[in-house]
Amino acid sequence: MRSSLPARLGTWAVAFVVGAVYGLAGTIAHSFELGWFPLGLILALAGCGALLAAVRLLTVDRWATLATGLGMMTATLVFSQRGPGGSVIVPDTPLATVWTLALPILVAVAVAWPEHMRAGDR
Incomplete structure (x- = not known):
């Protein structure tokens, strides 16, 4: 049964808002390294x-998962730009490139993941 x-x-x-919070946290924290390890x-x-998987599994709604991912990617896009005073939160580094490319791939995989059929749904 579908909700209204x-x-x-x-x-x-x-x-979307929860995804934006996670995207902001990831955008700020992705550059932390412990020695050579990109922790x-x-x-x-x-x-x-984990958030995308939880939303996908708990809501069984691709659109909610997509909204979460769009929130993440929007936060990454907004906070990766040069600020009004010229400050940059995300400098142009290899880690920033990996973060910027890996996040949309992660979202695409979570949204495209096939639904499991239950025995009674056939």
């Missing part, structure tokens, strides 16, 4: 991937 349109729109809006990038991708 206002309920679904509300779910998508909340998913911030690994944790940012793991956190975003």
Whole structure:
């Protein structure tokens, strides 16, 4: 049974905001390195991937997962730009390039992941 349109729109809006929070955290933290190990990038991708998987599995709604991913990518895009005073949160580094490319791939995989059929749904 499908929920009403206002309920679904509300779910998508909340998913977008939560995704934006995770995207912001990942955008800020991805550049942290522990010696040579890119700990911030690994944790940012793991956190975003876990959130996308949770939304996909709990809501069984590709659109909610897409809204979450769009929130993540929007936050990354907005906070990767040069600020009004000329400051840059995300400098042009290899880690930033990996973060910028890996996040949309992660979102695409989560949204495109096939649904599992239950025995009674055949």
